[in-house]
Amino acid sequence: MSKETKVEENDIKSEIDNLSAAFQYYVQSSSRKLNNTAQQEIGRMVRWLGAERVVETITPSEIGLYSDEFAKRSSTTTSPQKVAHIKKFLAFLRTSELTDSNLASHLRMKKSNVGKITKKLEDTKVEQINLTEAGYKDYLKQLKDYKSERPQLADEVRRAAADGDIRENAPLDAAREKIEMVNSKIFEIEAILKVANIIDNTSGGDRIVIGSKVSVKNHQNQNNYDYQLVEANEANPLLGKISSVSPVGSAILGRRIGDEVTVSTPGGEQIYTIDSIN
Numbered sequence: 001m002s003k004e005t006k007v008e009e010n011d012i013k014s015e016i017d018n019l020s021a022a023f024q025y026y027v028q029s030s031s032r033k034l035n036n037t038a039q040q041e042i043g044r045m046v047r048w049l050g051a052e053r054v055v056e057t058i059t060p061s062e063i064g065l066y067s068d069e070f071a072k073r074s075s076t077t078t079s080p081q082k083v084a085h086i087k088k089f090l091a092f093l094r095t096s097e098l099t100d101s102n103l104a105s106h107l108r109m110k111k112s113n114v115g116k117i118t119k120k121l122e123d124t125k126v127e128q129i130n131l132t133e134a135g136y137k138d139y140l141k142q143l144k145d146y147k148s149e150r151p152q153l154a155d156e157v158r159r160a161a162a163d164g165d166i167r168e169n170a171p172l173d174a175a176r177e178k179i180e181m182v183n184s185k186i187f188e189i190e191a192i193l194k195v196a197n198i199i200d201n202t203s204g205g206d207r208i209v210i211g212s213k214v215s216v217k218n219h220q221n222q223n224n225y226d227y228q229l230v231e232a233n234e235a236n237p238l239l240g241k242i243s244s245v246s247p248v249g250s251a252i253l254g255r256r257i258g259d260e261v262t263v264s265t266p267g268g269e270q271i272y273t274i275d276s277i278n
Contacts (some may be wrong), residue, residue, distance in 0.1 A: 008215060018052035018134060019058070026092050038085040040173055045086055055098040063090070063106040070107075128197040132211050135234040135241075136198050143189045146182050153179040192233065206277065208252050210244055213278040216252065219260075219271040229253065248272070 017024045021044050021069045026262070027034055034042075049064055050059060090104035113134055131139070156175040199211045213228045227242045229252065235243035251261040255274055263270045 016055070016096075018051065019049060019053045020094075021056055022049075022055055022093060022098055034085075037082065038178075041082045042087045042089045045089075045172055055093055058099060058101075058103065060106040063103050064108075066234070067106070074078050084126055104237060109192070117224050122248055128195050128233045129192055130199045130210055131192075131234055132228070133198050135230060136193075136196055138195055139189050139196070140219050143186065143193070146186045146189070149182050150179070154180060169223055206256050208255050210253075210273070214252060214274060215276040216248075216272040216274055219273065222268055223273075224275065227252075230241055 023042060026042070027039060039269055045066060049062060070079075087104040087107055089109060092102070093099050094102055101112040153175060156171075157179060160175045161170040199209075209231060210229055210231060213226070215224055215226050217224050227240050227248070228239045229244055229249055232245055232247070235241050244250060244253050247263045247265060251263045252259075252272070252274060255261060257274055257277055259274050261272050261274070263272060
């Protein structure tokens with residue numbers, strides 16, 4: 001490394017005392033003018049980590065956690081470009097010797113939970129998704145609710161865009177994130193409803209099928225649990241709806257009243273008896 005380069009890096013360090021200052025220096029010194037998307041994405045991460053943070057205190061695990069947050073709010077179509085912008089900034093932090101860690105390598109483009117089912121539907125065009133009647137109606141309600149949010153969110157974006165510098169406009173970023181999430185959910189639900197098959201939970205006779213409501217008894221604690229067996233996309237343990245591919249769900253699928261099943265759990269094996277099927 002030349003003496004001139006070393007002096008330049010020392011000058012950068014003397015100018016930068018926190019993450020916000022590093023971001024500002026990066027924008028100003030970039031050989032190409034950073035577009036709005038790049039500045040918004042980097043600015044969003046800076047705020048998430050803490051604008052006043054000393055750069056060298058940022059850990060790889062924090063960047064990994066940000067990857068999770070990023071996946072929750074980003075659509076699969078825009079994620080690669082956004083990730084690339086953030087990685088370039090993280091690489092700059094290292095090349096400028098503001099941190100010894102290769103933080104960019106810990107920012108991974110994880111699959112977004114929003115749109116995960118949609119991607120599956122796109123890959124398998126003729127696949128059906130089984131839903132209970134209640135599940136189908138719940139999706140219809142969600143779709144109606146999300147669509148009703150659109151006008152208000154559009155107004156929020158317009159109001160936020162008219163208020164201050166677009167590059168440092170946190171309300172605008174938040175409004176854009178929310179409307180992107182809502183649009184992704186609408187697209188996902190519409191894709192599900194197009195291939196939905198409403199199942200008849202009486203077709204299994206005396207056997208447990210998708211849609212069956214069952215009561216099981218745990219031998220270890222002697223407690224009874226009521227479940228409805230559903231497909232993975234409709235599962236909601238808080239409402240007693242368990243997936244057919246979950247440990248308990250896969251164990252009881254196809255079973256009859258009186259059958260005992262053994263379920264492997266992190267706490268050890270649990271034995272259940274099937275008390276009733278509706």
